[in-house]
Amino acid sequence: MPAIGLQCRKCGRQHDLGPFYVCAECLGPLEAVYADAGGNPETLRARIAGGPRTLWRYADLLPVAYDPAVDLGAGLTPLVPARNLGQALGLRHLYLKNDSCNPTWSFKDRVVEVGMAAARQFGFKVVACASTGNLANAVAAHGARASMPTCVFLPRGLERGKLLLSAVYGATIVEVEGTYDQVNRLCVEISEEHPWAFVNVNVRPYYSEGGKTLGYEVAEQLGWRLPDHVVVPMASGSLLLKIAKAFGELQRFGLVEDHAVRVHGAQAAGCAPIVTAFQEGTDVIRPVQPRTIAHSLAIGTPADGRDALEVIRSTGGRAEGVTDAEIVESMRLLAASEGIFTETAGGVTIGALRRLAASGRIDEDATVVAYITGMGLKTQEAVEETLPETVQIPSSLRAFEAHVLPRLDRFPAGTGNAARPVGAEPARGGG
Amino acid sequence: MPTVRIPTPLRQYTQGARTVSVAGSTVAEAIEDLEHQYPGIKARLLEGDGHLHAFVSVFVDGEDIRLAGGLATPVGAESEISVIPAMAGGDHVPIPFRPA
Numbered sequence: 167m168p169a170i171g172l173q174c175r176k177c178g179r180q181h182d183l184g185p186f187y188v189c190a191e192c193l194g195p196l197e198a199v200y201a202d203a204g205g206n207p208e209t210l211r212a213r214i215a216g217g218p219r220t221l222w223r224y225a226d227l228l229p230v231a232y233d234p235a236v237d238l239g240a241g242l243t244p245l246v247p248a249r250n251l252g253q254a255l256g257l258r259h260l261y262l263k264n265d266s267c268n269p270t271w272s273f274k275d276r277v278v279e280v281g282m283a284a285a286r287q288f289g290f291k292v293v294a295c296a297s298t299g300n301l302a303n304a305v306a307a308h309g310a311r312a313s314m315p316t317c318v319f320l321p322r323g324l325e326r327g328k329l330l331l332s333a334v335y336g337a338t339i340v341e342v343e344g345t346y347d348q349v350n351r352l353c354v355e356i357s358e359e360h361p362w363a364f365v366n367v368n369v370r371p372y373y374s375e376g377g378k379t380l381g382y383e384v385a386e387q388l389g390w391r392l393p394d395h396v397v398v399p400m401a402s403g404s405l406l407l408k409i410a411k412a413f414g415e416l417q418r419f420g421l422v423e424d425h426a427v428r429v430h431g432a433q434a435a436g437c438a439p440i441v442t443a444f445q446e447g448t449d450v451i452r453p454v455q456p457r458t459i460a461h462s463l464a465i466g467t468p469a470d471g472r473d474a475l476e477v478i479r480s481t482g483g484r485a486e487g488v489t490d491a492e493i494v495e496s497m498r499l500l501a502a503s504e505g506i507f508t509e510t511a512g513g514v515t516i517g518a519l520r521r522l523a524a525s526g527r528i529d530e531d532a533t534v535v536a537y538i539t540g541m542g543l544k545t546q547e548a549v550e551e552t553l554p555e556t557v558q559i560p561s562s563l564r565a566f567e568a569h570v571l572p573r574l575d576r577f578p579a580g581t582g583n584a585a586r587p588v589g590a591e592p593a594r595g596g597g
Numbered sequence: 598m599p600t601v602r603i604p605t606p607l608r609q610y611t612q613g614a615r616t617v618s619v620a621g622s623t624v625a626e627a628i629e630d631l632e633h634q635y636p637g638i639k640a641r642l643l644e645g646d647g648h649l650h651a652f653v654s655v656f657v658d659g660e661d662i663r664l665a666g667g668l669a670t671p672v673g674a675e676s677e678i679s680v681i682p683a684m685a686g687g688d689h690v691p692i693p694f695r696p697a
Contacts (some may be wrong), residue, residue: 176652188682190606193641193652348659354681358605359615453663467654467661469683 169198169229172371175473185288185363187370195469196371198229207420211390214382221276221379227415228379229372233283235312240275241379243267245387245535250503251516255523259533261393263384264506266541270307270331272300272462272509273380273405273539278308278365281373285363292317292362296353298346298401298462299328300509300540305365306337317362319353321346324461327544345456347467377405381412384535385422392416392425394532397522399515399539400431400440400485401463403474409537410477428483431474432518434458434510435487440471440478444485449475459490459548460510462540484527488517496520497542497549507542515539599627599676607680610638619678624655625668627678642680652683 172181176194187196210226217223221241222232244264252260268275278301285293294317295305302318309316316337320329321344332339342349350367357364365373385392392413398406410429416422433441436458443451451471456464468474478485488496493513500516501507508516519536522528542549557573559565598618603611611617617634621627632639642653649655655662656679662670672678 188604188606188652190609193604193606193650193682195652344659347661351654351656351659351661351679351681354604355602355679453661455664467663467683 168231169372169375170201171199172196173199185285185290185368187368198371198375200227200229210419211421214386221279221376221383224379224382227382227412228280229375230280230283230287233286235286236279236282236308238269238275238279238308238311240268240279242383245384246504246506248504248536251500254499254503255520256530257523257528257532257534258530260519261384261388261533261535262500262504262506263380263535263537265380265537265539266506266508266512268304270300270303271541271544272304273377273537274300274304275308276379277301277373277376278304280376281365281369282308282312282314282363284369284372285365286312286314288363288369290361290363291315293365294318294353294356294362295365296320296346296350296367298464299324299332299544300462301366302337302339303328303331303335303544306332306335309337310335319349321349321461325545325547327546331544346465347453350465374404374408377408378412378415380405380537381409382416385413385416388533390422392422392427393535394425395428395430395483395522395528395534397430397432397515397519397534397536399463399511399537400433400471400474401465401468401511403431403440403468403470405537405539406431406474407470407477410481427481429477429481430483430518430522431478431485432514433485433487434460434463434493434514435489436460437464437466438485438487439466440468440475441485441487443471443475444478451475458493458510459545460493460514461545462509462511463514484522486518486521488514488521492517492520494549494552498552500538501542506538508538509540509542509545510548511540512538512542513548598674599672599678601627601631602677602679604680604682606682607638607641610635610641622671622673623666623668624657624662624670624672624678627672628668650683654681654683655679656681 174189174194175197177192179191214223219242220239225232246262248260248262265273292315293309295301296319306316318332318337319340322341353364353367357368417424437456439451439454453467456466496516497513515536559569600616600618619627619630621630657670
């Protein structure tokens with residue numbers, strides 16, 4: 167059921183629905199408000215189960231109605247039991263929410279489908295965004311689908327794959343001198359003078375609600391129960407906030423049993439304003455100049471930082487900062503242990519998960535979900551120089567036996583290589 | 598004189614003006630002069646204790662004043678001071694208001 171209004175998160179003032187994102191009174195951020203979705207949980211659960219195999223199965227819990235014009239089939243991505251990685255980390259019930267399986271290979275397709283449905287409802291003709299790459303890809307593709315012109319604003323120096331993807335869908339790509347935070351400021355100024363929908367600026371209260379579907383899906387895929395721990399990457403902090411909001415709603419509506427979920431947040435050490443505040447025990451988030459290979463998380467002034475911090479603290483979670491070296495190692499570990507190639511942001515998530523597991527913060531029998539939000543080919547620069555050379559041979563059996571077979575000796579016959587993640591302890595026993 | 602870009606929600610104070618020329622050599626002085634021209638607007642920018650509001654960001658020529666000298670950040674005759682709702686990379690750092 168669509169939202170019925172917007173409410174200021176700071177002063178509580180109610181606003182009508184519209185392309186507004188800040189409170190006219192105090193400039194605080196606006197949040198979508200719904201009519202009570204109470205009623206019979208079985209009925210709601212059946213409506214969801216009978217819905218499409220996309221995020222729109224949760225339309226009852228989203229702020230805008232389904233719009234087929236912007237449906238590329240985002241959502242309902244696999245929740246993968248990760249036995250190999252779990253064994254390496256000492257976790258028996260580890261799951262990966264593989265959101266790289268989205269139409270443009272990141273979770274941003276979720277927020278864009280919801281945000282663009284809102285933009286179209288408000289009559290916008292041009293769709294735009296400030297982006298670190300993934301969002302631009304999603305906006306460009308969905309714009310193509312909806313036959314709407316798109317214009318995406320990026321900080322200069324992003325990975326080639328992310329630029330190429332936006333270009334191929336037909337977006338106008340604007341590379342801006344400066345950091346993401348400066349790009350974002352520019353987009354706010356543009357949105358105030360030109361009637362464009364910036365999905366993460368003037369339709370942000372709708373757009374960001376799409377992130378909730380990452381919470382709903384995990385609960386549904388676990389058989390309508392909540393995990394004990396989740397590990398979520400943080401840029402603005404919005405996704406973590408919305409996943410926690412989703413868990414809260416599911417309990418309130420009776421779709422799952424009440425259950426305490428520890429919500430952990432992951433940032434790159436080179437851009438870790440939320441982690442720093444967590445470690446210092448303050449709720450003051452100091453802006454930073456990002457210096458990390460995890461460009462998709464490089465937001466130095468996180469818009470939802472303080473609210474994310476509050477969720478982490480109140481649920482007993484932790485905020486972990488991960489070095490660039492750990493990011494690369496974690497990307498390779500995930501790929502080699504589970505066959506999932508994630509981008510640098512996923513390396514941050516797995517790096518944080520490794521820290522949490524190593525420090526004993528997560529019980530080995532706990533159900534743990536790590537959110538893999540984007541795909542590795544978009545940031546292949548991060549790992550390509552760390553990978554082994556190819557083996558080059560003439561087309562002879564003798565050369566194969568002389569040069570190739572010895573390299574495979576490190577794997578026991580018939581076990582494949584999945585049990586030997588990079589940097590992991592040797593596999594124990596027969597699993 | 599420096600100019601201040603006014604965000605849409607605050608244009609109710611400036612009779613719809615998008616930009617306002619102000620006197621002053623720091624952000625703090627510019628805000629004082631803005632208040633002098635358009636009474637009431639300062640309370641939308643600063644807390645009672647003189648800190649910048651939690652949801653307001655101020656940039657001088659594109660640089661976030663939180664990464665510069667806060668409200669004491671100098672402004673020149675050609676400077677553009679942008680006031681932006683802080684969801685554009687918002688935060689909650691209290692910046693002390695140091696009147697000249």
